Amino acid sequence: MARWRRPPGAVRIPLVPVKLGSHRAAAESGPLALLRGCHARIRSFASLSVRLFAEEAAPLERAEAGRAVHRYFTVALPLHSDDEERSLAPLLQARIAATLERMTREHRELEALVATLSPAWLAAGGGGEGDRLRPLRDAERFAAAFEGHLGLEEAELFPAVEALGREPLDRVWLEMQLRRRPAEEAHIPVPPGPWQR
Numbered sequence: 727m728a729r730w731r732r733p734p735g736a737v738r739i740p741l742v743p744v745k746l747g748s749h750r751a752a753a754e755s756g757p758l759a760l761l762r763g764c765h766a767r768i769r770s771f772a773s774l775s776v777r778l779f780a781e782e783a784a785p786l787e788r789a790e791a792g793r794a795v796h797r798y799f800t801v802a803l804p805l806h807s808d809d810e811e812r813s814l815a816p817l818l819q820a821r822i823a824a825t826l827e828r829m830t831r832e833h834r835e836l837e838a839l840v841a842t843l844s845p846a847w848l849a850a851g852g853g854g855e856g857d858r859l860r861p862l863r864d865a866e867r868f869a870a871a872f873e874g875h876l877g878l879e880e881a882e883l884f885p886a887v888e889a890l891g892r893e894p895l896d897r898v899w900l901e902m903q904l905r906r907r908p909a910e911e912a913h914i915p916v917p918p919g920p921w922q923r
């Protein structure tokens with residue numbers, strides 16, 4: 727497969743280096759650290775979702791990466807959305823109602839894109855270059871939509887969380903930890919191969 731070149735005008739996806747296994751370290755330091763850690767992992771997996779369809783890789787590596795991306799966005803992402811919608815939004819409604827409304831609407835839009843991309847992630851190990859063009863466009867749209875969403879939250883939601891008092895933050899933290907306990911969850915590593923760079 728020829729080396730993929732970004733088409734003119736296409737969205738540039740930042741490759742954010744993520745320290746693998748950082749979830750447990752983040753989990754030790756409270757809600758904001760975990761929120762930020764989740765955003766780093768979302769960026770990393772959204773970027774991997776683009777590279778999966780854009781870069782050269784052996785079929786097995788591509789299949790494994792596709793399954794990891796699918797698993798991240800169907801198992802771990804919903805926990806993060808619940809943190810924001812179920813634990814944080816009720817506490818912040820009076821202060822940033824419009825932001826929360828947009829955030830929740832974007833969560834539904836992003837879920838629809840996850841559903842659109844899921845078959846392509848799961849089938850990433852097969853097919854030829856031509857079969858990857860459409861999922862590549864979808865993956866770029868997905869990563870760009872997420873970048874806008876994460877930027878909104880980091881600019882408006884996170885400062886409001888930071889301003890919460892100790893007692894509500896402790897409650898949020900407990901909810902976040904309980905949410906993750908059953909599935910041992912969101913610690914989904916980027917698989918080995920050309921993706922880890």
Ligand SMILES: [Fe+2]
Nearest residue numbers: 807810829879
């Ligand atoms: Fe969100």
Ligand SMILES: [Fe+2]
Nearest residue numbers: 806810876879
């Ligand atoms: Fe978020």
